[in-house]
Amino acid sequence: MSTAFLHKDDTTLVTPDAPVVHDEPRVYGARHPARWVATAIVAVLLAMVVSSLLTNSKWEWGIVWQYLTWPSVLDGLWGTLRLTAAAAVVGFGLGTVLALMRLSKSPLLRSVAWGYIWIFRSVPLILQLLLWYNLAYLYPQLSLGVPFGPSFVQLDTLSVIDKFGAAVLGLGLSQAAYASEIIRAGIIGVDQGQHEAAAALGLPRRRQQRRIILPQAMRTIVPTAVNEIIGLVKGTSVVYVLAYGELFYIVGVIYGRNQRVVPLLLVAGIWYLVVTTVLTVVQYYLERHYAKGALRQLPPTPIQKARWGVGVTWSRFTGRPVPKDLPPSYGRQVRTNVLVRAGRPERSI
Amino acid sequence: MAAGLVEVRGVHKAYGTLEVLDGIDLTVRPGEVTVILGPSGSGKSTLLRVINHLEKVDRGFISVDGDLIGYKRRSDGALQELKEKDVLAQRTRIGFVFQNFNLFPHLTAFENVIEAPISAQRRPRAEVEAEARTLLERVGLSDKADAYPRQLSGGQQQRVAIARALAVKPAVVLFDEPTSALDPELVGEVLDVIRDLAATGTTLVVVTHEIGFAREVATSVVFMDGGRIVEQGPPAQVLDAPRHARTKAFLDKVL
Numbered sequence: 001m002s003t004a005f006l007h008k009d010d011t012t013l014v015t016p017d018a019p020v021v022h023d024e025p026r027v028y029g030a031r032h033p034a035r036w037v038a039t040a041i042v043a044v045l046l047a048m049v050v051s052s053l054l055t056n057s058k059w060e061w062g063i064v065w066q067y068l069t070w071p072s073v074l075d076g077l078w079g080t081l082r083l084t085a086a087a088a089v090v091g092f093g094l095g096t097v098l099a100l101m102r103l104s105k106s107p108l109l110r111s112v113a114w115g116y117i118w119i120f121r122s123v124p125l126i127l128q129l130l131l132w133y134n135l136a137y138l139y140p141q142l143s144l145g146v147p148f149g150p151s152f153v154q155l156d157t158l159s160v161i162d163k164f165g166a167a168v169l170g171l172g173l174s175q176a177a178y179a180s181e182i183i184r185a186g187i188i189g190v191d192q193g194q195h196e197a198a199a200a201l202g203l204p205r206r207r208q209q210r211r212i213i214l215p216q217a218m219r220t221i222v223p224t225a226v227n228e229i230i231g232l233v234k235g236t237s238v239v240y241v242l243a244y245g246e247l248f249y250i251v252g253v254i255y256g257r258n259q260r261v262v263p264l265l266l267v268a269g270i271w272y273l274v275v276t277t278v279l280t281v282v283q284y285y286l287e288r289h290y291a292k293g294a295l296r297q298l299p300p301t302p303i304q305k306a307r308w309g310v311g312v313t314w315s316r317f318t319g320r321p322v323p324k325d326l327p328p329s330y331g332r333q334v335r336t337n338v339l340v341r342a343g344r345p346e347r348s349i
Numbered sequence: 350m351a352a353g354l355v356e357v358r359g360v361h362k363a364y365g366t367l368e369v370l371d372g373i374d375l376t377v378r379p380g381e382v383t384v385i386l387g388p389s390g391s392g393k394s395t396l397l398r399v400i401n402h403l404e405k406v407d408r409g410f411i412s413v414d415g416d417l418i419g420y421k422r423r424s425d426g427a428l429q430e431l432k433e434k435d436v437l438a439q440r441t442r443i444g445f446v447f448q449n450f451n452l453f454p455h456l457t458a459f460e461n462v463i464e465a466p467i468s469a470q471r472r473p474r475a476e477v478e479a480e481a482r483t484l485l486e487r488v489g490l491s492d493k494a495d496a497y498p499r500q501l502s503g504g505q506q507q508r509v510a511i512a513r514a515l516a517v518k519p520a521v522v523l524f525d526e527p528t529s530a531l532d533p534e535l536v537g538e539v540l541d542v543i544r545d546l547a548a549t550g551t552t553l554v555v556v557t558h559e560i561g562f563a564r565e566v567a568t569s570v571v572f573m574d575g576g577r578i579v580e581q582g583p584p585a586q587v588l589d590a591p592r593h594a595r596t597k598a599f600l601d602k603v604l
Contacts, residue, residue, distance in 0.1 A: 191451075193447060193449055193451040194451060194453065196403060196447070196451065197445075197447060197451035197452075197453070198453075199403065199437070199440070200401060200403060200440060200443075200445040200447075201440065201441070201445075201464065201465040201469060201513070201514075201517065202437040202438060202439070202440035202441040202465060202469040202517070203437070203464065203465060203468055203469050204434070204437060204468060204469060205433060205434070205437070207468045207469075211464070211468070212453055215455050216453075216454070216455055290455075292455055292497070293454045293455040293456065293457075293497040293498065293499060294454055294455065294499065295499070
């Protein structure tokens, strides 16, 4: 194996202060036959799926394409995005408050937050949505005033909580229960020493939280929070029970009329996929942002990776220099793949 | 007038039934370097932590330059616990250097140093930044100002932590085993910085196991065991001619 450079005369010929020049032996990677078999099987399965998607006319791709940018479908998409954004703001805003309550020293605040989370995690979303929508039955009037005292403003419940309002309340309030646990986990996950150092320096309480603790907590909060928001995007489809014009409801209305059920479900599916993909990209950059200081070197962005890949391939074919900002580790990786040198270099005696 | 008089009077502190501090009386005069020695669990770190009110005492009190820490005296003579805001303000007069550095990992060395003067003391940014550069230079790290803690060695991190503690211009600086988390070859660079600091006349209280450092730099050495101060005096006396058997046994083991 390594006999190529382990010659007996090596030690006698090379003086200690002369640089030792070793041959670079050929390098072969380990063999993975099982991996090849598995790859082949998956490739065939993938080909079957793609071919059936393309050849089975019942998918009706023409219809899918036609309805993908249909004005009412886009309206529905807008409805979904609006709901998601509003519910996420309510959910994570209230969630932060609940998390801080649960970490508070007051037993009442802690218990109330605990009770809230207990109830809103236990009751199915669809039930909550219908309940909020029927709030006007329980409380026909909403008033703003002194507790147990006079009220200043009186409003009709129905005028405040329309379909959108009920949907945002239902989605947001139940989201808050989950969000608060995510945020609390992030905060208690930050090393106790960080809390102590911030306190020992005498930083004001709010500053401790905002400048020292939260940015570090975000590292654990972001992945799960984006997970929750992706869940929320799809969770908005439950709002069809209120006949609110979000994507899933609109699509249902259309196929109710034209009976093209499968292609229209595909239309909705494609849009959900697009929204989720965008969120995933946002997540990547958020995680990268909050990794600042936690990693010695930030991972490259997808754009950088693509540019380097193209640049290196291009330079291999044309002999042009590789991209200037290519990190040394990237170069090394590439070199071991392409540079397998054989033969013995000259050795000076 | 040199500031930094620390007075600890009759301090008791228990965790559950364990008496960690069992009646501590200690005076650190302005400009003095007090080194606290003692076996693990003797209450050294807890003593430092009660001095800047990271832990509350059960009995007794602590004052820095005559001001009670964590409490104020009411007109009827009783003690009234201070609001968190006021405790935080008091802490800017007491620097604290941790065994594990506890630098803020998401901020650069420079940002770590300027954080407290700007947000806790509300001093003008330009002035604070100029001082921070001087401080980093003083601990030999002016070229590492923009590095994140994770990119620094342990010794460098601890030196940044010292600069951060000094940035608020404290009257007294407390060191909690500042070199215990370091590789042996990095201990020297941190001790050098503390030695320089001692020479400037800042009041220092240092918990350490570095006996040689204590002998060289300390004005006064305190030996603690079981939550009490067993022996106290100039290094030549406590380290070379200990009067208590417990002190002697400890020194025999660590020397």
